[in-house]
Amino acid sequence: MSSITADELRDEVGLHWNWLEEKPDPGVVVSERMEFVYANAPARALVSPERFGKHCSGFLPGVDRT
Numbered sequence: 001m002s003s004i005t006a007d008e009l010r011d012e013v014g015l016h017w018n019w020l021e022e023k024p025d026p027g028v029v030v031s032e033r034m035e036f037v038y039a040n041a042p043a044r045a046l047v048s049p050e051r052f053g054k055h056c057s058g059f060l061p062g063v064d065r066t
Helices: 006-022
Strands: 028-030 036-039
8 A cells, every 4th residue: 555645645636726726816625624735826825834734723713623
């Protein structure tokens, strides 16, 4: 069984969600487990890169923790 690195995961997610780069408004994608996985350029200006892979309830106000 091969393991995927964080950089490989970021690349794969980026390929899937890169159409958000065309949007002028900030946009983020979270996983089913509410982990921050992608942000377009306007959103990256607002969220630090260390947040990739972290649970979004710690930095996005109003996130439902259930």
